[in-house]
Amino acid sequence: DVKVTQSSRYLVKRTGEKVFLECVQDMDHENMFWYRQDPGLGLRLIYFSYDVKMKEKGDIPEGYSVSREKKERFSLILESASTNQTSMYLCASSPTGLVTEAFFGQGTRLTVV
Amino acid sequence: AQKITQTQPGMFVQEKEAVTLDCTYDTSDQSYGLFWYKQPSSGEMIFLIYQGSYDEQNATEGRYSLNFQKARKSANLVISASQLGDSAMYFCAMRDGGGTSYGKLTFGQGTILTVHP
Numbered sequence: 001d002v003k004v005t006q007s008s009r010y011l012v013k014r015t016g017e018k019v020f021l022e023c024v025q026d027m028d029h030e031n032m033f034w035y036r037q038d039p040g041l042g043l044r045l046i047y048f049s050y051d052v053k054m055k056e057k058g059d060i061p062e063g064y065s066v067s068r069e070k071k072e073r074f075s076l077i078l079e080s081a082s083t084n085q086t087s088m089y090l091c092a093s094s095p096t097g098l099v100t101e102a103f104f105g106q107g108t109r110l111t112v113v
Numbered sequence: 114a115q116k117i118t119q120t121q122p123g124m125f126v127q128e129k130e131a132v133t134l135d136c137t138y139d140t141s142d143q144s145y146g147l148f149w150y151k152q153p154s155s156g157e158m159i160f161l162i163y164q165g166s167y168d169e170q171n172a173t174e175g176r177y178s179l180n181f182q183k184a185r186k187s188a189n190l191v192i193s194a195s196q197l198g199d200s201a202m203y204f205c206a207m208r209d210g211g212g213t214s215y216g217k218l219t220f221g222q223g224t225i226l227t228v229h230p
Contacts, residue, residue, distance in 0.1 A: 033218060040122070042204060043220035056217070090158065098208050098216040099146045099165050104158035 003027070006091050006105035013112050019078040021108050023091030029103075030096040032074035034058075034066065037088040037107075049074055050096070081112045115140050117207050117221035125227050126195045133180070134190040134224045136205030142166075145209035146216070147188040149179065152202040152223075161203075164188055195228045202226075 007022035025032065031050050035043040035058075045058030047066040055066050063085060067075045074093075078085055088109050092102040116139040126132035138147065149161040164172045164179045172179040180189040188207075192199055202223045208216035 031216075035220070040222060042119070042222035043206075045217065045219060048217060058217070059219075088156070092158075092218070094216075094218070098144055098210050099163070100208075100216075101148060101160045101163060102206075102218055103160075107156050 004091055004093050004103050004105040006089075006108050008108050009106060011108055011110045013078075013081050013110065015082060015112055017078075017081050017112075019081045019110070019112075021076040021078075021089055021091075021110070023074045023076070023093075023105055024072050025074075025093040025103070026072065027093060027095075027103065028071065029093040030071075031094045031102075032068065033092040033094075033102065034064075034074065034076045035090045035092065036060070037090055043090060046076065083112050086110060086112045115207055115209055115217065115219040117205055117219050119205055119221035119224050121224045122222070123225045123227070125229060126192075128197060128228055128230050129194055131191060131193045132195055132226065134192070134203050134205075134226065136188045136190065136221060138186050138188060138205075138207045140186075140207065140209045142209040145207055147179070147181070148206040148208070148218075149177070149188075149190045150204045150206060150220075151199075152204065154201070158204075162190070192226075197228050197230060200226060200228045 033048040034046045049068040065077045091105040094102040147164045151159045205221040
């Protein structure tokens, strides 16, 4: 069975902290994505990676960075967490190609206080 | 730039009736894929159906069908014989390459579907 695992389901962090959200996939997929989901705004792409150490900015990269040192792992980093980064974060992976579906993790609900 | 628009924040349907969820998209690519996902209250994202830009037939998967109108750039999801378990958020998504071999996956705002008994 296909599996994308996010390290935490719920996370509470303080303003200014450096936050790491981890995502691991076991399907040998080339592509991995990080989204944030907010009511009324749908899923917005933060960053995606199409190969190890390769990344591209999505639509809302400000305040975030990513790391992909190994094919199976894609990390989202909040350099200095702020309250407006309180959100649901979803990781996804897919094989290469335009016609392939993406598989999602269970999501991380991050609250920054 | 890619853009997906879902103009219905919420939809209501009676059990056993059919419902159409709207989705329009914008891309300059000739080759792209369109997807629909369901997100129940548990939060998981469930893939429902896929349509390729070169597919001549509308995609169908069980009670789900995709009404693909390429000239109008629309990819509406039709759910036939609605069930109470269909109550969820539904997302339309598009993947195009922008000249690359990989695909950025862009989502719409979502539509909350409520099925009444």
